[in-house]
Amino acid sequence: MSQAKLDAVPSVDIDEEGVFKYILIKVKPSNAEGPSKMIVRGYIRAHWHSDIFDEVSTSLQGLGLTAECVGGGRIEHRPSEKKLKVYGYSQGYGKADHDTTRSILQSKYSGYVIGISDDGY
Numbered sequence: 001m002s003q004a005k006l007d008a009v010p011s012v013d014i015d016e017e018g019v020f021k022y023i024l025i026k027v028k029p030s031n032a033e034g035p036s037k038m039i040v041r042g043y044i045r046a047h048w049h050s051d052i053f054d055e056v057s058t059s060l061q062g063l064g065l066t067a068e069c070v071g072g073g074r075i076e077h078r079p080s081e082k083k084l085k086v087y088g089y090s091q092g093y094g095k096a097d098h099d100t101t102r103s104i105l106q107s108k109y110s111g112y113v114i115g116i117s118d119d120g121y
Contacts, residue, residue, distance in 0.1 A: 024096035071096030
């Protein structure tokens, strides 16, 4: 049952366009046993990386899942150019593994060029 719950959680949920904060989250069953899944969330409406985490972790609790933020940064999403840029870090959560983030984003945006950089905030 835990795998079915994890499979129901989309790997990627980011805004359709713009520059915004994002976080990389490890999702696992609340009982801490079983598989886990990494997901990417990013929204223009979030003033802080913790705003994203609070929203996501609350929604996952209702599914019997827990969330652990493993870092953050920023995403620049340019759909007209089919480009995503992953860069920067979170002051509160540290820098996400941008390689992992890129891999997850590719599952949804396979036709995009996805660049990563350690520069910027």
